[in-house]
Amino acid sequence: MLKRLFFLSIVAFCFACKSVNQINKYNNSITIDKHSVSDLKKDVDFTYTLLKDGHPGLYWYISKQKLDYKFDSLKKSIVEPLTSVEFYKKLTPVVAAIKCGHTSVKFPSIEYKADELKDLKKKTFPIHQFSYTISDDKLFVLESKSENKLVKPGTEIVAIDGIKTQSILNDFNQLISSDGYNTTHNSKTVERNFAQYFKIYYQTKDSVNFKFRTEKDSIGETYVTTLKKKQADTSKNPIKIKQTKNPKYVGQFKDGKAQMDFRFLDEKRDFAYLKIQSFSIIGADYGQFYKQLFDSIAKVGTKNLVIDLRGNGGGSLEHSRNLFSYLTDKDFVYLQKSLTNGQYDYRKYGNKWQKFMYFINGHNDRDYVREDKNGNRYSFMKGINALPPNPKNFKGKVFVLIDGYTFSAASLLSANLKGIDRATFIGEETGGGFNQCVAGHLPVVKLNNSKLAIRFGLYKMSPNAKSDVVGRGIFPDVEITSSLTDKITGCDREIDWILNNGNG
Structure with missing residues (x-):
């Protein structure tokens, strides 16, 4: 051996x-x-x-x-x-x-020599200094780490290096496919991967020209240059330092934010909130996380559980299936045969x-x-035969938040919950299909x-539920789409709706 x-x-x-x-x-x-x-x-x-x-x-x-x-x-x-x-x-x-x-x-990724790779890790290139959002088919800056304060959150970008953003978005949209005929997935995927797609199409540069629409509706122009990582890090919110005190089982942090989160939304603790950014978070102990959160819910007698699957692109079938076991009190089949x-x-x-x-x-x-x-x-995959519910399953109301990036294992969870009428779905249609997707093993x-x-x-993955609408995702019971202002200010209208209507 x-x-x-x-x-x-x-x-x-x-x-x-x-x-x-x-x-x-x-x-x-x-x-x-x-x-x-x-x-x-x-x-x-x-x-x-x-x-x-x-x-x-x-x-x-x-x-x-x-x-x-x-x-x-x-x-x-x-x-x-x-x-x-x-x-x-x-x-x-x-x-x-x-x-x-x-x-x-x-x-394919560019390969680098050891000294080049070391140098690259110290830099933040211009296009990577921002996160992006799309609203009304226009590109906006959502967050900025740049020292150039002319391009700030909420700024509409009209051209990059002389290329109109409408042309860029049209090109990028051709690269993406949702499951079937869904229309919400593309924009969410472009938002997440804009910098990566731009790098493929136009390559990495140390200086990029941005044309943007000013507050007075005129067109401004500025250059954004590469930052040294040390400079970029000084702009981070100091509150993020405290995140090292979070329980180890939540796994890695991304952009300073925990990828799994549990808290109560109100002083009475009537509403518990569970955020899962992915079902494949490096270093996360999902079993321990589920156990502790449902123990906490049972201890205080919480009546309502909010599961936030917005932005959850999927991951491990096991972690998706195990969460479902806490949300039903009956034996369940999670998957049809994986053809x-x-x-x-x-x-x-x-x-x-x-x-x-x-x-x-x-x-x-x-x-x-x-x-x-x-x-x-x-x-054979676990879940095609009947499985028992978790003995500590939650019996209160369940609200599930979904959007165009709710995909794969997150869509399977949503479809199975929808199939047994277990939750109220709020937000946008999922990017992942209701009836089926192709996953399992992805060479x-x-x-x-x-x-x-x-x-x-390699495998057809179908939930133990079916929709009569072919080629679409899980539709929300309450459709809410965040406006640009909501995104910039951090206003969460889906959560607001639950707190105002959840006890009704």
Whole structure:
């Protein structure tokens, strides 16, 4: 056993070591080098073959005929060599046409030498000094860490480096897909990933020109330059220092905010508030977190529980399912059978490391696939058979806050709660589908020539509930959309509604 571990560590070290020349060659291949027409067409064919072999819901929301046409048209449109970025702009909208939120094209990361990486960690580039929000199809600054005070929260950005933001948003929206025909997911995803998309399209710069609309409705212009991290950190709210005193089981903090939070919203403790930013938070102990919060609720006799799933993009099925067990007093089935094509094979599609691990372990995903009496292939997952409720389950009222970024495991939780009429849903339609999504295991397969990668799920994940509305998410019982002013001032109208109407 020790010999095997030693051998694996040596192999891993060899995989990780790259010379400066290799790094430069790789970076050039994804930034400035142009790939031949024939190589790019091979990547297109490989992408479609991969998806047909592995994606269990390829034609849920688009016919085979239409998707065939899109891939054929893409190949015909490639008439000259392209860089990886140029190819990314062509391939991504075709993959997004599948309308599967778990299926996407990934752009490869630039590799850095050790000293370059160390230097980068000390910098905050201009486009990363702000968080963004979209309102009425316009781009606004939500929060700022910049020393440039001309671009402050609430400022509308009309152009970046001479490119109109409307054009930028149109480009970015083509990169994204929700589950089915949902319309709330795209803007939320662009808000979260605006800086990353901008980096892919326009690359990182030390100085960026922003044109913005002033308070007097005229157009202002300013340059935002790179900050040293030490400077950027001095602008942080000193209150955030106290967050180290939070219980360890809440896991990591992001932008100074706990990713899991529990508190009471009123002095009488009639309303408990549970915030879960993700079901896959690094370092979080979900079991301990759930136990302590439901013990606290039971101890004070809280009547109402608010579960905030806004911005929760999903994560672990286990943590989603275990939370559900606290919200029902009956045995429950959480998932339908996780159907799969069963054709994805590491020996064919895996990278060098995955193929090596297959050689060591002798198995991959196909070995976990079963077949029922009707010939359907599926993978066993806990929750497809009946499970008992948690003995300390909550019996009061439940309110669930949702928005366009409520996705995947968070949507599964929402759909199951909706299916048993257990909660009142407030906010916006979820970005994740009600009836199904494709997840379970999500391989990332690199294209040989362009170095782009395709990420998709291998299993159909369906809650034990069904909506008659095809291709949409969980709809709120009370629809509330935050205005720009609400976002800037921190006004939470969903919470306000619950406190004013929850006891009714």
